[in-house]
Amino acid sequence: MDVASDPDDEALSWEGDDESRRRESRRPSVDRSGTAAGGTDADTPVTSAGDDEPHGLGTASLVLVGVLGGVYLLYTVGWLIGGIRLKQLANLIVADAMYVPWLVLAVAAPALWFLVCWMLTRHHPVWQRMLVLVAGAVLLIPWPFVMMGALGS
Numbered sequence: 001m002d003v004a005s006d007p008d009d010e011a012l013s014w015e016g017d018d019e020s021r022r023r024e025s026r027r028p029s030v031d032r033s034g035t036a037a038g039g040t041d042a043d044t045p046v047t048s049a050g051d052d053e054p055h056g057l058g059t060a061s062l063v064l065v066g067v068l069g070g071v072y073l074l075y076t077v078g079w080l081i082g083g084i085r086l087k088q089l090a091n092l093i094v095a096d097a098m099y100v101p102w103l104v105l106a107v108a109a110p111a112l113w114f115l116v117c118w119m120l121t122r123h124h125p126v127w128q129r130m131l132v133l134v135a136g137a138v139l140l141i142p143w144p145f146v147m148m149g150a151l152g153s
Contacts, residue, residue: 061126068114068133075110075142082144083107110140 057065083103090099113136121129 057126061130064130065133068130068137071137072110072114072140075137075140076107078142078145079103079106079109082142082146082148085148086144106142110136113140 083106087099087103114133117129117132117136121132
């Protein structure tokens with residue numbers, strides 16, 4: 001019985017494992033300083049092709065993004081409720097043609113901030129992305145809802 005045809009060995013390998021092993025064996029090994037093994041400090045650092053790929057978010061970052069996403073969703077609802085409650089008072093000062101477009105922008109602002117922040121900070125460190133998201137959570141507080149509440153005064 002040939003070892004390569006052993007069904008137990010086949011169950012422990014994935015198709016394409018041989019190709020990835022061959023690619024790894026052709027790559028020079030890299031020590032902690034980033035230079036090729038056996039090389040001097042004057043050698044240029046060796047990097048793999050996978051270094052250009054973005055790294056995933058850690059567990060704490062994902063939890064914080066989820067919490068802030070929920071806050072932004074609540075802000076959207078808060079701007080909608082507060083804006084509708086404020087509409088009667090605003091009609092004394094401005095016409096509906098002026099009020100409604102700004103209400104729509106106010107309701108969309110939290111979602112737009114989250115989306116734009118997510119897209120523009122893709123290649124930045126995670127702490128910068130979190131800082132911009134937290135800054136948006138402070139700047140976009142739905143003041144009409146906070147001041148009047150859901151029932152109004």
